Amino acid sequence: MPSSICWKCLSTTLTQPLRHGSIKPRIPIYLPTLAFSTTPSFQLPLPAKKSSGVKVTPKKGTKSLVIKKGKFQAENRARRPAPGERKALRKRIVLSNVNALEVQGMQNIEVENMSDQRVEGQVLRLPGPIVDQLRAVEAFKPTQSWGLFQSPGTLMRRETVDMGKLIADMSGEEGGSRRTVKMVLVGEKGSGKSMMLLQAMTMAFLKGWTVINLPEAQDITIGHTSYQPLPSSPPSYIQPAYLTNLLRNLPTANPHLESLQFSQPTSSDLPIPIPPNISLARLASLGASDPEIAYPIFNLLITELLSPGRPPVFLGLDGLAHAMQDGTGYTAPNLKPIHPYQLMILEWYFKFLAGRRRLPNGGIVMAATSQSNAPKVPSLDLALSKLEGSVVTRAGQTVPQKERNPFMRYDERVMDTLKPGRGIQVQRLPGLSKEEARGLMEYWAKSGMVRERVSEGLVAEKWAVSGGGVVGELERAVIRMRV
Amino acid sequence: MPPRLNLLRARRPTMSRVRISHQGQPSLCLRLAPQRSITADEKPLPTADEGAPGPNQEQLPHVSEEAASTSNITGDGGPEIEEQGTPVDEVLGRDQASREKAPKVMKEPMQPASPTGTRSFSTSTRPRQDALTSSDDSGLQTTGHKFELPALPLAAHMHLKYRYAPVVKQVTNLLMRDGKLSVAQRNMAMILNHLRTASPPSVNPDRPLLPGSPPASHLPLNPILYLTLAIDSVAPLLRIRAQKGMAGGGVALQMPVPLALRQRRRQAVMWILDSASKKPSRGSGRGGFAQKVAEEIIAIVEGRSGVWDRRGGIHKLAVSARANLNVRRR
Known part of the structure; x- marks a missing residue:
């Protein structure tokens, strides 16, 4: 959104600062100033009238600019995106994928288990009301891959439990x-x-x-x-x-x-x-x-x-x-x-x-x-x-x-x-430990994002490929770049 | 300066030599190595006739013998081979005392040869084939390995250069612009992710997909199959080759030419990319083109895409040009 005050006018505003203490903040009014001229505009001679009548065709042999109504103009007639529409599409946050399999036996994150050592290395579901609250504080980022899974879930790593x-x-x-x-x-x-x-x-x-x-x-x-x-x-x-x-x-x-x-x-x-x-x-x-x-x-x-x-x-x-x-x-x-x-x-x-x-x-x-x-x-x-x-x-x-x-x-x-x-x-x-990486990969496999068997060898391979369990790189290696 | 050739170090015993044991399975590298024996079948050993000298027996005589025979022909006094000395056998034959004092080595052949005693080791080698196959697999399979050994033969995608599915690799390469492979790979991943998250397609019965294709609801969970199915369904079977001047009067003759699998897929992908790039972009940012391609793929499976018409046009032309196949090339 562009600034409502242009920065050149800002010095004018400073002289009349916003006083919220008073009853109503005073909104500065900017009067249009005239361009510097000593001659009143109405004394100017009227512009010469254009010669009306028959259009003169160009002489034979002279070239005139002709703009064809081609393909380009036809394309331009399509509806232009509204301001902010393209950005909204880019920043859209999708939290669910109906195609993904529902993970059976997935727990919700709750007051009881959020500090429990036993859930370490598991992926817990974010409950619906919490998701709405997190949306309101804009905690979800468009680059995170929430949109690949049935419902938003998060890995409880050791630091999370702490x-x-x-x-x-x-x-x-x-x-x-x-x-x-x-x-x-x-x-x-x-x-x-x-x-x-x-x-x-x-x-x-x-x-x-x-x-x-x-x-x-x-x-x-x-x-x-x-x-x-x-x-x-x-x-x-x-x-x-x-x-x-x-x-x-x-x-x-x-x-x-x-x-x-x-x-x-x-x-x-x-x-x-x-x-x-x-x-x-x-x-x-x-x-x-x-x-x-x-x-x-x-x-x-x-x-x-x-x-x-x-x-x-x-x-x-x-x-x-x-x-x-x-x-x-x-x-x-x-x-x-x-x-x-x-x-x-x-x-x-x-x-x-x-x-x-x-x-x-x-x-x-x-x-x-x-x-x-x-x-x-x-x-x-x-x-x-x-x-x-x-x-x-x-x-x-x-x-x-x-x-x-x-x-x-x-x-x-x-x-x-x-x-x-x-x-x-x-x-x-x-980076994640191998147990945490395994828990995460099993969650991906249960959601249908990984088609291979999650064996110890596969976990170790991907853990090593991701620079020792850096979770973003692990995700890229396993579900993003799995082309 | 240390001596260049260190004899002491060269004689150091090699303790870490790999041994092939009878009981255990041979090491992985031996199992994977090509097992060939050249001499057995491909190139049989030379044989000699009965009584004739063997293949290695007819060699040139010694230099002095050759010189002697030459001088015998020319009449010159060459080296006297006979007078060079008395053979030891002759001396031993005629002298009893020297026969008794002869060294042990020279005495042995005079006695009848009969092996005495037994060796503690075998001097015969086992055929290599034997060593490679004659063992059970269970014994040493997992000992010494951190993770289980891969199942043999290795799957096709285990090769570094072929780790992606063939269709995916081909499409990625066709997506690539200015040699930027990683950008193309990112686009490819975005396309597959879009296919994963889009709602299952509704297949149009007028535009049949390949026979034997899975139900549409199964496609989003296997995006590579989804992509392959779309591409293979619209891939043309033929292309039209214009044979210059064959129709007479400088007119080219249309000849249908069958395409191989990779060529067919390439043509389909080029059509898809072509029609995707003509779509208006909706969002901003870097995922735009990938989204357009993915939407085009979904449109193909749903039978809405214009690519079907292009395929139909080519096939129609190819059918009508079938008659030209009788024309001989000059």
């Missing part, structure tokens, strides 16, 4: 449950980082947490949504359309917001009069109704969700490198690119990740890095390496911790967010 234990532990009423876990998922391409995020969100939903997910940091920073400055110093920007969308999806993703009452008394700060005793879901849909009030309503909602007695909160973000790169697609009035930290929604998220704001009811702040479509951010790499320490690879080699390159310029804001001592865990996702 995460289930953590979420179950934090949901409990015992002491120590009200802590904030901050986590960054790293791993090579196809190692299941986005899937881990999805699994964590699934388990958070099962436990009745509130989940707020920023599904793609790239969507926030590439400059595809409208933006507005906030009267703050240093300047900060909000993205009303993005916030509106986020607020619209929140009640669908978190049905328990229906039962949570808006407790804060109506104050004069509110942009619109808010009726008392409405639910938080209603509050979110109020914010989603108008982009102009999305930001203050979002703030109100977050304050409500963090007030005592509310359920724990899960904050997710995928594609961390996009949110920590040097600039965004947006431009400031001085024509310099805006830093991602100047975007309100990312700044808000990083406050929780860095621990500057706490989740008083407990919760998890989880960010996943991406390896397939990520800009190079040396600061992020260095900061993560410092947090993680030296890594031992599968081959037994030790990759030492990265050191600061004196000739490189690092982004201090990123380095500060991911500073050691802030309690941020870095979780590296290794």
